[in-house]
Amino acid sequence: AQKVTQAQTEISVVEKEDVTLDCVYETRDTTYYLFWYKQPPSGELVFLIRRNSFDEQNEISGRYSWNFQKSTSSFNFTITASQVVDSAVYFCAFYRDDKIIFGKGTRLHILP
Amino acid sequence: DTAVSQTPKYLVTQMGNDKSIKCEQNLGHDTMYWYKQDSKKFLKIMFSYNNKELIINETVPNRFSPKSPDKAHLNLHINSLELGDSAVYFCASSLGQGRDYNEQFFGPGTRLTVL
Numbered sequence: 001a002q003k004v005t006q007a008q009t010e011i012s013v014v015e016k017e018d019v020t021l022d023c024v025y026e027t028r029d030t031t032y033y034l035f036w037y038k039q040p041p042s043g044e045l046v047f048l049i050r051r052n053s054f055d056e057q058n059e060i061s062g063r064y065s066w067n068f069q070k071s072t073s074s075f076n077f078t079i080t081a082s083q084v085v086d087s088a089v090y091f092c093a094f095y096r097d098d099k100i101i102f103g104k105g106t107r108l109h110i111l112p
Numbered sequence: 113d114t115a116v117s118q119t120p121k122y123l124v125t126q127m128g129n130d131k132s133i134k135c136e137q138n139l140g141h142d143t144m145y146w147y148k149q150d151s152k153k154f155l156k157i158m159f160s161y162n163n164k165e166l167i168i169n170e171t172v173p174n175r176f177s178p179k180s181p182d183k184a185h186l187n188l189h190i191n192s193l194e195l196g197d198s199a200v201y202f203c204a205s206s207l208g209q210g211r212d213y214n215e216q217f218f219g220p221g222t223r224l225t226v227l
Contacts (some may be wrong), residue, residue: 023190035215039153045202046219089153098167100145100216 002027004094006103013082014111018063021077021106023092029053033095034068034075040088048090050074082110117217118203124192126227132189133222135203143167144186145216146161146178147202155202161186193226200224 004028013019025034046056049059051068059066063080079086087110092103125131132221137144145168146158158169164180175191190197203219 014130037218043200043223044220045204047217049214050215091155096158098143098162100157105153105155 002029002032002094002096002101004092004103005103006090006092006106008106009104010107010109012109012111013086015069017069018078018080018108019082019108021090021092021108023075023077023103025073025075025092025094026074027094027096027100028076031096035093035095035100036066036077037091037093037102038088039091040085045091048077079108084110085112086110088108115198116205116217116219117205118201118222120222121150122223122225124225124227127193127195128194130189130191130195131224133201133203133224134185134195136185136189136220137203137205137219138184139205139207139217141205141207141217143206144180144183145204145206146186146188147204147218149202149221151199157185159188161172162170163188164221193224195226198226199225 005024022112026031032053038046056068064077067076089107091105094101119134129176143162145160147155158172159178161180163183177189180186200223202221202222204216207214208214
């Protein structure tokens with residue numbers, strides 16, 4: 001069965017520090033999708049990135065970057081020069097065969 | 113121009129009551145979903161519909177009954193509400209499924225409190 005593990009329940013960093021959120025997944029499938037979502041204190045779920053299993057290129061979007069490594073079944077998310085507005089719960093998710101499975105989330109606190 | 117909308121945003125009700133949450137998407141997506149987020153923020157899929165047909169039913173009590181009158185709407189009706197049903201319920205939609213799957217877009221959530 002597929003599984004998504006976000007081992008970091010809660011992280012606190014001081015503003016402007018870099019922070020990496022870990023995501024490890026388990027699957028025997030060769031075709032799947034991985035996602036990251038952000039849930040700020042206001043409660044909505046915001047899509048950040050989608051990556052399919054055949055595309056291991058790392059991605060950078062502004063201060064956000066993602067490192068996908070199939071060899072370690074990891075899809076980690078790094079925020080560079082963090083800002084207070086980055087404070088949120090971040091979810092990693094896995095999709096295969098019509099099912100999306102979310103990790104338990106990492107609550108990120110950016111301290112001013 | 114809200115993409116995925118849910119009503120109501122907040123719902124407070126007594127145990128034993130029946131209530132409904134409505135969801136509409138104007139994205140032209142084929143697939144819609146209901147998720148439950150508990151107090152620990154754990155998100156779990158409940159149902160998914162593709163073109164008005166039930167695709168996923170994740171061992172949800174049969175007090176929960178989704179209804180999709182058309183592919184732009186997926187409503188959730190809950191009978192005999194229990195304390196444990198208190199949660200935030202999110203509706204979502206996506207274009208395609210399987211190999212054609214794209215990311216899900218979520219509604220703003222409905223916070224249900226059962227007293």
